[in-house]
Amino acid sequence: MLTLFHSPNSRSSAIVTLIDEMDIADRIDLRIVTIPRQDGSGAPDPANPHPEAKVPALVHDGQVITERAAIILHLTTLFPDSGLAPRVGTADWGRFATWLTWYQGVVEPVVIFAAAEIGHPWLTATFRGPTEMAARLRGALEEGPWLMGDSYSAADLLLHSPFAWFPAATPDDPLIRDWVARCMARPARARTLAADAARMAA
Secondary structure, three states, X not given: OEEEEEOOOOOOHHHHHHHHHHOOHHHEEEEEOOOOOOOOOOOOOOOOOOOOOOOOEEEEOOEEEEOHXXXXXXXXXXXXXXXXXXXXXXXXXXXXXXXXXXXXXXXXHHHHHHHOOOOOHHHHHHHOOHHHHHHHHHHHHOOOOEOOEOOOOHHHHHHOHHHHHOHHHOOOOXXXXXXXXXXXXXXXXXXXXXXXXXXXXX
């Protein structure tokens, strides 16, 4: 059994969108939980199994899986016919896994440090910065139109997400901005946003 713990308008919205894109909603039990939010609203939910009271958290047969890159890798491996990831064991799958883990280990820290105006030589040496991040995205999209080539994948879904939430962080590059706009225009994302808005209103 698969259960996703989700809070509307949060990082877990990307996983809800992924599930829609993969057409596996009937295979996953969606549970809505509260989380502490940056504006001071919300609170930890005792029903949430995430060890840090965050989302997303995916429970598979009693095992708790967290971090969006890990959940994406897990779901696309469980459902390989979804078309959102290359086949496990291929060279393209290695490239796909690289995009996801680069996002988790580099992109999100770089975006957050820049937004918080935090800088230090150690951070630059470890993560580089917005210029290097933009150059790597542009290099892939020049061969694109998607990060993996001709087809939209879960790598695009995850990698565009900080720029969808924080437009000011989007690199000032027409190629990247067009890619972000195309990712944001996906019908599955629109359905997630509408469902999240209804949940917040309720």
